[in-house]
Amino acid sequence: MSSFIDIVCNIYTPEAVENGWTGLDDDFKRQVRMPPEMFGGVSTDEYLRKMDRAGIERSLLIAVRAGDLNVKGSWEIPYKVIARMCREHPDRFSGLAGIDQTRGMQGLRDLTQAVEEYGFVGAHWYPHWFGSPPDCAQIYPYYAKCCELDIPIMLQVGQNLVYSKERRLPSVARPILLDQVAIDFPELAIIGIHIGVPWTDEMIAMCWKHANVYTAGDAYAPKHWPPQYVRYADSYGSHKVLFGTDWPVIDPERAVAEIAALGLRPASHAKMMRENALKVFTKLPR
DSSP, X not given: OOOEEEEEEOOOOHHXXXXXXXXXXXXXXXXTTOOGGGTTOOOHHHHHHHHHHHTEEEEEEEEOEESOTTSTTOEEOXXXXXXXXXXHSTTXXXXXXXXXXXXXXXXXXXXXXXXXXXXXXXXXXXXXXXXXXXXXXXXXXXHXXXXXXXXXXXXXXXXXXXXXXXXXXXXXXXXXXXXXHHHHOTTSOEEEESTTTTOHHHHHHHHHHOTTEEEEEOSSOGGGSOHHHHHHHTTTTTTTEEEOOOBTSSOHHHHHHHHHTTTOOHHHHHIIIIIHHHHHOTTSOO
16 A cells, blocks of 8 residues: 555545535535535545555544634534544544634634644644635734644635535635745744645745745646646645645545646655655654
């Protein structure tokens, strides 16, 4: 088996679908061409088999916090749910702590607990669910806490799709807005996930400018990645691009196969699929 690391993975079990922990309505599932037989979720055992077939050693599971829970249409995955899955499969899963910056000091305590008690290896933030750009003042204490905990933070940059017609969200996180954040927190590893589409050039520019900014090629099928993104991953940016799927948006077997078909140099491929993740996520098991 290969030893790839998927840094962007959501739980999509029948339990998650039943409890409303996915935030995806059937319209979105059809938009991303999800097979109808998957609408009700995929068991953990079946997903582990998918990982095996794809050569993925470990997936980072997000304990998503998607919006202020006082606002209709917001939702979250309890940290304890992700912690349980990581305990049950410690050699396959690690956790990422979702951030809801509207919770103030309690949110900071939650983040600390996730890392120190549950063993989570990073933080995750969805700017668009809060209508807050990456450089807003309210999120800054969380950036500082990530520095204190020695964990990276990933956040969606680029456009935001309509995940549910109940809650249509604007796109508030252009990659260029990482500029001031990277300047203010040079110790913080920042990962712009979802490629930054349609502002991919901005994402590349931020990675090139700042030593502490990275990007993940997730949420879009690799065969559709912008050409400049592929060139960047195979040249001067090979140390800055990480592998992710955003499962269930992209199937891991498809993602791995399509990346293999890109024709990356072996050294670039190895960095994207594993080595860069180990460099950025310092708390991952070696």
